[in-house]
Amino acid sequence: MSHCHIYIQSLRQRGYRVTPQREMIIEALADSAGHVTAEEIFAQVRKRTRAINLATIYRTLDLLVETGFASRLDLRDGYAVYATAQHGPHLHLVCKACGRVIDADHSLATPIDELLREQYGFSPDLQHLSILGLCADCLGSSAAGSSAAGSSAEGKSEEGE
Amino acid sequence: MSHCHIYIQSLRQRGYRVTPQREMIIEALADSAGHVTAEEIFAQVRKRTRAINLATIYRTLDLLVETGFASRLDLRDGYAVYATAQHGPHLHLVCKACGRVIDADHSLATPIDELLREQYGFSPDLQHLSILGLCADCLGSSAAGSSAAGSSAEGKSEEGE
């Protein structure tokens, strides 16, 4: 990938060391289209070399998040996914029914950003903002299916699809 | 605690079974002032009985979150904290420097709520919204220099921001 190089340089300039592991992880992340798990990055990098450890993947991904190259998203299912932040900041809308992650326009958060700064002196990191909820599809299907009738002990623990 | 009782009844009416474990967990959660971890609830309940298992704590807390009695907040440090939702919905502002959790007014999210529904057909679950960032104190101290604020951050990683 082309502009990985630029980012790798930027890492070095900031005083971080550029190791082959880091390069490969950055490239693997940049190659992946959407959101990937640490395990997927691991598998990807493992194709190229055996000299890589899962802990290094996690540490590097954390570093990338801290430095702003990537964003991390903790899904409720017990794992996290990462994505490059190259295409600019965006919000993550996580559907708690189907698990899909929708990227929403970052500017939607502008009002809340300003309010938080004004009223709480809090400087939010909105690149890391993820919002749990129901996507349009799941909202539609759950409304069509059963309209809030006598739901006894059946539907409660069911989640996902 | 007083209105635990009401909630326990509500659970039963919704078709869930009310077990001593659940009662004790609910009471322990309601007793705790702010945000507590599953482990803290476990310790609390354990004082009263040995008949409790950590997995049950997690399952019950999840149930409470699903039914709206509690809210869950995944902290980046690898654990989650829970709080009752009795005092109404609110946003969680999580400071990534000192780890503090500030409860902010729920209405701040109204604009984004509306925009998400209009533009994406997405129905956000804003009781579960947590926003990562820097609190006023940490923002001030990182600008001013060094203060008593920073607690867990290590060496270099915090300078970069």
Place this chain on the structure above:
DNA sequence: AATCTTATTGCGAGTATTCGCAATAGAGAG
């Protein structure tokens, strides 16, 4: 009160992620 159904619990094993520490290897200085 005895019975029945099945939701819930406890347990132990499994998963995703983090941590501590010794060994390795970047990057600047000589």
Place this chain on the structure above:
DNA sequence: CTCTCTATTGCGAATACTCGCAATAAGATT
């Protein structure tokens, strides 16, 4: 190019949480 300093890696153990399954017990029914 070599040396030095220390950031980074790999490893295995620890942590926080989840899951599958058999045993238990809530709540409805009789």
